[in-house]
Amino acid sequence: MSDETLPSADLWQGLRRYTNARIALGRAGDSLPTAAQLAFQYDHARARDAVHLPFDAAGVAAAAAATDLPVLIVHSAAPDRSTYLKRPDLGRRLSEASRAALPPHAPADGDAYDAVLVIADGLSALAVHRHAVPLATRVAGALQGLGWRLAPIVVVHQGRVAIADEIGSLLRARQAAILIGERPGLSVADSLGVYLTYDPRPGRTDAERNCISNIHARGQSYDAAAQTLIYLMSEARRLKLSGVALKDERAERDGAAALLD
């Protein structure tokens, strides 16, 4: 195939098969054609709406009750979305009322829970509305089947990842897994992420967490994400740690096998 036998506009268009970048869009003068311009506006609008969509914590809590675990709703120290976006430090800790409300839910016998599942809106309430409960249900069911003692599920308004550290320590949970809405991109506005921390307490760093990201309809499935999380939680329990020292050996094995294929 050569440029003698193909109209060049088609040739140029053909570049699009090699990348999902926005190339070969055409032009009107120097500017974008109308269709390309409005397609971008649509993708940005979806991402913006996902960031600012009010979090339906009550709806998520009601659905999460299907796990048979008690569900608690708490607030971070960020009172509203605007403050939340400007002050990540406030999204990482509980409001005073919520901090006071959690300790009575720690195990009455003075022992510790094996784990707590936390659900927070993060930067995409849309992701949490769609994906958090299906994933939490699978994980809670599997862990209970393994005989784990689980804390009540905690649903957080205006939360960031590290708020699970404070929640985990107040409830006396040996590990905390937070299911949280990821920063929306132009291609995906409803991606859910999970961060796991062993021995959660304020001051933990990101290097002490394990992350599973990209959980959405075109990304990781609920089953795949649940299997990975249960594997990581089991390993964290065995090794008594999480973070960079906790490798997903399972995935590396699979990856190596894929390379050999």
Add this chain to the structure above:
Amino acid sequence: MAPYTRTLGGRTYQFDDLKTLMAKATPERSGDQLAGLAAESAEERVAAQLCLADVPLTTFLEEPLIPYEDDEVTRLILDTHDRAAFAPVSSLTVGAFREWLLSYATDDTALAALAPGITPEMAAAVSKIMRNQDLVAISRKCRVVTRFRTTIGLPGRFSSRIQPNHPTDDPRGIAASILDGLLHGCGDAVIGINPATDSPQAVIALLELIDDLRQRYAIPVQSSLLAHVTTQITAIERHAPVDLVFQSIAGTEAANRSFGIDLALLREARAAALALGRGTIGDNVMYFETGQGSALSANAHHGVDQQTCEARAYAVARHFEPLLVNTVVGFIGPEYLYDGKQIIRAALEDLFCGRLMGVPMGCDACYTNHAEADQNDMDNLLVLLGVAGCAYIMGVPGADDVMLNYQSTSYHDVRFVQTTLGLRPAPEFEAWLIAMGIIEPDGRLAPREQPRLLREVARLASARV
């Protein structure tokens, strides 16, 4: 009594030291609020600006904001300060310096002679008492010209980086985005890829891809792979075709350490790139990126406001005679620059401070989806940048970076600025664009079926995977 005191409206404002005064005088931005350094009211901010206007410029040489013993960037700033260049303004206060910069008599020659005498703290201080208009007017007067295979920063010129990123570094995907950029007349600043992995093999493969294309079509352009500087040194050792060595830099030693670099490592990298002798018309071999907020996010700001920390990064850049430096102004998120207004202000401050210090400034005008900003804010900023003498901006396909997941400016945006403001690409690159039938001699894009470069598109289509 505190050294800096001002009574306004019956209330007395006190500022304990110079860095507190600088922070309180800074136009409002979320990063300084996050750090707990910002003025608590609009009136306190003006009180600080009034105090700052009375501070003699020499104070910044006598009272380092970050101690000389603690920070190698401070040592670099003070040890390389050019007293002779500073002489024309050495008796001025910050307020008088603003007027000196704005005066008719201060032209591009005077500003170029002054640059080595200006420390980042002086540039930051005077910017804090300026309106956006002042920043544009003075930045436009500054002349900073650098060379490698193209000439960057000539009057009437406006260049662009092609940023052809791909989520998995797929060579054909990257090649497709590069061709799309060249066919829009972009790329004269650099073809610069942010690789998804930091492996030397991947970096070398992409460098060879660009070099192959460059040689086949004799394109006057330079490439850069935005991997860590140590990876690029490894690539040089393995005889890869490295044009510009890239590194992200910040304005404090501790923040640079968080990037895994220090001045000695940058010196080593520059020496390695210079030894290759790949520049045809000049030897500006470095490419740096910066951005307000990087020092705070590394907890390495020493209580200094984020704009002053940013200006200190330009002292680091200046020392290594780069071809290109750009602030990545909205990438870091709304906790540092909240909305379009703050992003635009920061971009103009960065452009002004860099150019006043003699640094070849470009700008990645960009934002994330959780910032209160959109493409209209970038359009506004682009016009300001073009008027203010910004050397180059980013050309990202459709303004949507599919690897880094943020929005920047597009190939179309580059053309918009050039056409609307009557600016043209670098002269060497412009001649090539005309010879290849990509643009007409009058600067307009040629009809789509004419460019000879479309042959390369056909070649890509027929290449074996």
